[in-house]
Amino acid sequence: MDPFESIKQTFFQECDELLTDAEQGLLAMEAGEADSETINAVFRAVHSVKGGAGAFGLDELIRFAHVFETVMDELRSAKMELTDEVAKVLLRAFDVLADHVAAARDGTFVDEARSAGMLSELKGLIGDEAMDDDALGDDEDFGFVPMTVSIDDDAAPAAALDLDLPPPIAMEDLAPAGTTWIIEFAPKSEMYAKANEAGLVLRELARLGATEVELDDSALPPLDQLSAETAYISWTVRLTTDADEAAIREVFEFVEDDCALSIRREGAEAAPAAEAPATDDDLAKASAEAPLDIEALLARVAGDAPAAEPAPEPVEEPAPADDVASLIARAQAEAAPAPAAAPAPA
Numbered sequence: 001m002d003p004f005e006s007i008k009q010t011f012f013q014e015c016d017e018l019l020t021d022a023e024q025g026l027l028a029m030e031a032g033e034a035d036s037e038t039i040n041a042v043f044r045a046v047h048s049v050k051g052g053a054g055a056f057g058l059d060e061l062i063r064f065a066h067v068f069e070t071v072m073d074e075l076r077s078a079k080m081e082l083t084d085e086v087a088k089v090l091l092r093a094f095d096v097l098a099d100h101v102a103a104a105r106d107g108t109f110v111d112e113a114r115s116a117g118m119l120s121e122l123k124g125l126i127g128d129e130a131m132d133d134d135a136l137g138d139d140e141d142f143g144f145v146p147m148t149v150s151i152d153d154d155a156a157p158a159a160a161l162d163l164d165l166p167p168p169i170a171m172e173d174l175a176p177a178g179t180t181w182i183i184e185f186a187p188k189s190e191m192y193a194k195a196n197e198a199g200l201v202l203r204e205l206a207r208l209g210a211t212e213v214e215l216d217d218s219a220l221p222p223l224d225q226l227s228a229e230t231a232y233i234s235w236t237v238r239l240t241t242d243a244d245e246a247a248i249r250e251v252f253e254f255v256e257d258d259c260a261l262s263i264r265r266e267g268a269e270a271a272p273a274a275e276a277p278a279t280d281d282d283l284a285k286a287s288a289e290a291p292l293d294i295e296a297l298l299a300r301v302a303g304d305a306p307a308a309e310p311a312p313e314p315v316e317e318p319a320p321a322d323d324v325a326s327l328i329a330r331a332q333a334e335a336a337p338a339p340a341a342a343p344a345p346a
Helices: 003-030 036-055 059-076 084-106 112-125 189-193 198-206 245-251 280-289 294-304 324-335
Strands: 179-187 209-216 234-241 259-265
Touching: 003 036, 003 084, 036 059, 036 084, 059 084, 059 112, 084 112, 179 189, 179 198, 179 245, 198 209, 198 234, 198 245, 234 245, 245 259
Parallel strands: none
Antiparallel strands: 179 234, 179 259, 209 234
């Protein structure tokens, strides 16, 4: 199979998962059970579908997903209220979005009248019914418009070509203005498992200003040890922009929990990496690897054992009291005269 087609099939498999997540979120929104995370999850799903469609030039899917995504962005930024009517329109729009995905996968066509009507409803929600379907704004840069220049005479002066070239720019004028930030971005495997793409994040950063990107592939194992579900690559981006740190972090809003991220001004010291709390497995491993100190263990046991209590001293019980008859007999015996001694024999 053509490698490109294989990648395309993988994209449509991911679309199925993304559409399932989006449908569950939209149903929760219709039932009045949606929170901000639910709305963000639907936005991320539609955004990922649109981003992948752009990589394959699926223009019809891109256009519809773009308007859908714009409505979701209005909701998540609290610029639009989530009413019952809005939720019902989004559910109907989801069916059309799923039709666009299926048509792109199978090489078929979507009902144009239905798709156009749904687009009008979505645009009506954001008050932008005049929004041009073909002009996707700065959010899309998947293609270009080729221009043909015919030069009959190689020696013809540039002015004769009528190319309407802009005036030359001095090199010093090209230096970017603003603050320079150093961004260290290392995706985790969980980020890719959720169908997020590092390339799209880097592209969004480039829209904030001038970037210099350095790839770190030092963690890549040999080819026969590669795992398709593991993240190995990280990036360091030098971004010069007028945007503040909050705007930069917004680019990573959907992936911040699934990546290692550091953002600092150029020249500032990098913050020390926070140590992850030790897991039970880590503690058990450390305990097993630690040398066993018998003497310390015995001393600790001896110190922890309760001291033996001294034996109680015996208590002398008082002599039983004499009764009255015994006392009288004893007194009479003491008062009686002693018997006379017998005369000694002659």
